[in-house]
Amino acid sequence: MNGRQIGDVILDLQNISLRFGGVKALTNISFDVREHEIRAIIGPNGAGKSSMLNVINGVYHPQEGRIAFHGEERRRMEPHMAAMQGISRTFQNIALFKGMTVLDNIMTGRITKMKANFIEQAFYFGRARREELEHRKKVEEVIDFLEIQHIRKTPVGRLPYGLQKRVELGRALAAEPTMLLLDEPMAGMNVEEKQDMCRFILDVNDQFGTTIVLIEHDMGVIMDISDRVVVLDYGKKIGDGTPDEVRNNEEVIRAYLGVGH
Amino acid sequence: MLYREAGQFKASYGADQQIFPIRQDRIGIMIVLAIAFIAVPMLASEYWLKGILIQFLVFSCAALGLNILTGYAGQLSLGSAAFMAVGAFASYNFMLRIDGMPLLVAFVLGGLAAAFVGILFGLPSLRIKGFYLAVATLAAQFFIVWLLTKVSWFSNDSSSGVITAQEMVIFGYKFVTPESKYLLVLSVVTALALMAKNMVRGSVGRAWMAVRDMDVAAEVIGIRIMHTKLLAFAVSSFYCGVAGALYAYAYLGTVEPEGFNLDLSFKILFMIIIGGVGSISGAFLGPPSSSCCRFSWM
Amino acid sequence: MQFFLEVLIGGLLSGVMYSFVALGFVLIYKASGVFNFAQGAMVFFAALTFVGILELGVPFWLALVLAFGAMVILGIATERIVLRPLVNQPPIALFMATIGLTFFIEGLAQAMWGASVRGLDLGIQDEPIEWILQATDIGVSKFDLFAAGVAAVLVTALALFFQYTRIGRALRAVADDHQAALSIGIPLQTIWRIVWAVAGFVALVAGLIWGARNGVSFSLTFTALKALPVLILGGFTSVPGAIVGGLIIGSTEKLAEVYLGGYVGGGTDSWFPYVMALAFLLVRPEGLFGEKHIDRV
Secondary structure (H helix, E strand, O other): OOOOOOOOEEEEEEEEEEEEOOEEEEEEEEEEEEOOOEEEEEOOOOOOHHHHHHHHOOOOOOOEEEEEEOOEEEOOOOHHHHHHOOEEEOOOOOOOOOOOEHHHHHHHOOHHHOOOOHHHHHHOOOHHHHHHHHHHHHHHHHHHHHOOHHHOOOEHHHOOHHHHHHHHHHHHHHOOOOEEEEEOOOOOOOHHHHHHHHHHHHHHHHHHOOEEEEEOOOHHHHHHHOOEEEEEEOOEEEEEEOHHHHHHOHHHHHHHHOOOO | OOOOOOOOOOOOHHHHOOOOOOHHHHHHHHHHHHHHHHHHHHHOOHHHHHHHHHHHHHHHHHHHHHHHHHHHOOOOOOOHHHHHHHHHHHHHHHHHHOOOOOHHHHHHHHHHHHHHHHHHHHHHHHOOOHHHHHHHHHHHHHHHHHHHHHOHHHHOOOHHHOEEOOOOEEOOEEOOOHHHHHHHHHHHHHHHHHHHHHHHHOHHHHHHHHHHHOHHHHHHHOOOHHHHHHHHHHHHHHHHHHHHHHHHHHHHOEEOHHHHOHHHHHHHHHHHHHHOOOOOOHHHHHHHHHHHOOOOOO | OHHHHHHHHHHHHHHHHHHHHHHHHHHHHHHHOOOOOOHHHHHHHHHHHHHHHHHOOOOHHHHHHHHHHHHHHHHHHHHHHHHHHHOOOOHHHHHHHHHHHHHHHHHHHHHHHOOOOEOOOOOOOOOEOHHHHHHHOOOOEHHHHHHHHHHHHHHHHHHHHHHHOHHHHHHHHHHHOHHHHHHOOOOHHHHHHHHHHHHHHHHHHHHHHHHHHHOEOHHHHHHHHHHHHHHHHHOOOOHHHHHHHHHHHHHHHHHHHHHOHHHHOOOHHHOHHHHHHHHHHHHOOOOOOOOOOOOOO
16 A cells, blocks of 8 residues: 555564553563554553553563564563664653643654763753754754644643644654554544544655554554554454454454444 | 844754844843943942842852752752752862862862762652652751761861861962952852753753653653753752852851751742742742842741 | 660650651641641641640630630631642642741741740650559650550541541542542532641640640741651551651651660761651652552553
8 A cells, every 4th residue: 555565573572461460461462563564453441552562662561471673582671772772652641741842842852862961061062062953953854744833832731632642743753763652643633633643654654664553443544554453352462464354353343343343 | 022032033953042042032141141240249339249149149059950950850859958068068178188179179079079969869769759759858958967067077177067168269369359259159150050051951951851741751752760860960969069169168158067957948949939940040030039028037 | 675665665655746747747638739848837836826825824625625726727727828829830839838838837826925935734744654664664654655545546536537427538539539529519628628627636736745745845846847757658648657657757766866876976866767768768669558659651
């Protein structure tokens, strides 16, 4: 459907289990993500979708299982290391820095790429100054891409929900990630906003070749834009395949889509 | 009428990213600095210089420090006065024990000593937040004042820990008159304020604010929480430490550890609240207004 | 060994007094999310008011009622004048307001009743209980034991009040979620007033016991500072935490002063509770009775 070429497996999850005390959030889940693809995770509320993303970028540490990113197996991931390795994400309940402007929020997305230390910055001299301007330019590209030039200097707390979601995507994109984790990017949006968001996601995937892992409840969207779908229910994997395969999977229909589809 | 941003177009990112992007701000700062550096020393009386302006500048410096920690990095601290004490006593000891120690270097070293202590007492911030942390910083407040009182080495074995600041000499020039002391303090504080402004608008400042606004998201973006918080404690304590040194050398002359008590910490906290949490210029608006409406208890 | 036990028991019982002050903090924090720094000042105010009324020749019980009345008025006035205009402000602004309130209450109390140090006699002597001293050779103060008894009664009464009355249930609802409580028709401001009044009552009890033990003077306000480490130890929202935290702080503080104080020149009690609470938090950040918090994103 797009001009991009789906490549090899870049993220491989094997037998992941995650518990909080006695509560099993994820049980023995395995799946993989291929380069440049759009991979969707679906499932009813409480199925463990967000926990899955949190495992991928190191917010949660699974008790069992192996994770390999770019073929490199990791023992224990910390979130900032995931960011360093090119994994960005957005959150289900917007996690922007409310007191900062749109510009500053997106600038924080480039923080791992800024090398000047605080003393250089205190004097705003040499490398510090050069970096600020260089990264500002990159950030402006993101702002142009997402069409949010008009709110560049607005504190994000004042923006409507839909725009906040877009700014959050911008912050993730500013890091130029190889893999983008999106946690319900279209929740609570109206049809037009959803269409815009879909367009941005497809454009990111198409233009930059970014691999996308996406959680979404809107089945129409999932069927349209994703290449492969994982279905979770009660922390277990009950389906995995192309949208068509998943749609026809008996267990998935029973657990999630409901009878009658 | 006069303060309008409209019509000021920036043609480059450099122009848009400068320290004061709005023309009126630039002019305003120039005027304020001109008044502070030229008009005030010529016109102000000795009482004003000694009693009010120097004190105001010293407190502004401490308020700057606290504002970096509380306003920008979101870590509430009730121990600012203790870090001032560390700065004052460390500077005193560097001057006392090292021959030919230049004054400004002693101030910087005093600030660094305070920064080091600040990092130590900032460590709990990695595990606890909010009011729990605020209460924890009281540990610094009480422990440091107690230590400086009990260990007489810090005050060169004087009774009850009182220190008398050495004469201030830079390149052979003695700062004795109120005017000269005022100008010295003003220069130090102006430099520190500009540096603070530069830090908070750069990536360090953004990292601080990100941690303040939402630490989980900050970490996911790639900000190292520990590094960022401890840096805020260090920089903040450095400012407080230098303020403490100035307080001892340029304002009081003679000071005891009890002079840096909890009330002083509260006073600095009041200043940043009144002046504006999360604003560098607020650090300069706070002290005069909180001194003006001075209550009987202050 | 006997000496150790005596110090330990003395510390535990004086810890009860910290618990009193901490209890007032917890009540207000739970119900309104306000970190009420003025609780110590309220203790001072209560004790001074009570002694002041007593000196006018009013009988003991009437003075108690009048002082309680004064605390209720103070609490309600605080809610009305200081906190209501600050609704929806960041917690730090409210906290600062209560610091300001501290100074105000201290000033008000002294303006009303004068600043001189007074004694307060509750009719119970601070002397070792005879038969325990004879049986075990350990001195346990009658007064301390009395204070512990009062604490036990007070905590039981509060627990019953919160658990079984309509107001108590409303209060727990408010503590859990202000907006939800408001939306089902719980009058938030009434509840807050009640909480401030109850906190005032706890302050009065604390003030009487502290005052009887150490005299009613300005130094009572410093007890508030002792209650703060109790709070971080026990958790801001836990009533049992306040009690147990007080006991731990009281006993370790005494033990440290007796056994370590000598080596470092004494005066450790100003900071030891804080360092102790801090060390504890580094091991268990959620406090004694807090639940482990998992960040959901």
